[in-house]
Amino acid sequence: MERYFDVELDALKKDIVTMGTLAQEAIHASIEALKKQERKLATDVIEHDHTIDHLELRIDEKCIDLIARYQPMAKDLRFITTGMKINAELERIADLAVDIAQRTLELVDKPMLKPLIDIPKLTVLAQTMIRDAIESFMKGDIEMARQVVLSDPEADRLRNAIQEELISDYMVKDGSTAPRAVQLLLIARFLERICDHTTNIAENVIYMVQAEVVRHHPERLTDGS
């Protein structure tokens, strides 16, 4: 049976997908700014963050409004409550893109410490994870969401490799590299945190679709359930 409520839920879904697109664009721009050492690109990310904050508030208000007016049940309830959580995760992801842009501003006028190898790899992983997480939300695809969650350890591994290299090959050997190395360390940390938030999104998608909580239960992802 067609319900007017479905029209409202579709509008909410579109807003959350838009939020995801804006967060993805912010990450992309912040890393491009780092790679190209472009101050303008980095400041754009920082200045545009208010657009994402504004949308986050609007989505939150919409969710509360729908709960108040429709008293949703079952999958409608799960969609709206997970939508609120995903919205908050996306806002944090966009904030981390701002953090990357701010660290980039500290680096744009200085010579590159080293060719960027693992940071772009971690960036590609983060962007793939967030793209797939949003797509899994749009399609209600739990297999895609599951793959996102299973990708997170690779993000941790890359972050550790970056950290190890920057500390052992640069900071320990030549203390004068520390100011730049610390900025890159922080950027790697922010990218890894983006992957953590993206993992949370994917876990929420799994709950939304099949009402199974996989947060804090990694065994539920691999036992075939």
Next chain:
Amino acid sequence: MTSKITTNDLNLWYGGFHALKHVDAAFAANRITAIIGPSGCGKSTLLRVFNRMNDLTEGVRTEGTAFIDDLNILDPATDLAALRKKVGMVFQRPNPFPLSVYENIVFGVRIRGTKSSRDELDAVVESSLRSVLLWDELKSALHTPALRLSLEQKQRLCIARLIAVKPDVLLMDEPCSTLDPQATARIEDLMRELKAGYTIVIVTHNMQQAARVSDDTGFMLLGELIEFNRTEAIFAAPRDKRTEDYITGRYG
């Protein structure tokens, strides 16, 4: 959890109409169980099995079993007066007798002849009215005609009238459908108070009410008990698509 009421492959026909189909259920003691489902799904019929109210309808036939504790409800030899003392029923529209508040409450006690002195009856009236949180409101109006009470007071009085004869089970068939939201909330609070001493089964069309007040919920459709589970599971993550379609308004 101890089961108070159990049914096993329960079937009921109104003439040729198969109204209850193979119902297996266990209603836990000292909990509130809500039965939900679209009109005509059999939820009131199921409720009326538990006090044999369906016997009043011509052409009713049952198969299977229904027990309250060890009492075989459907056994023709079951003493209906004893069954209905054990199982009280509250209806959609409160139906006090055209008597005083006091006489409404002592009516069942008098019929059963268990208490007869004025002091004993006074004590029953006070404790019953206290149980439904009406004592303070009505203690100085015990001899007022019950028909003059507000709808909510009448419904509380009807519950007090049941409690006076100390049943085990309270069946409630849409007990709040004629009440305003505030009165509904107070009756729901009363149900929560009462469940410590009674097993309560409520039939309701109001899904928000079922979600708010019950511990367990059963969803019925076309005479079948489709799903029975803890209320939070039914309303957050039902297992059966038919349940989900109904509670999200996609069916019916």
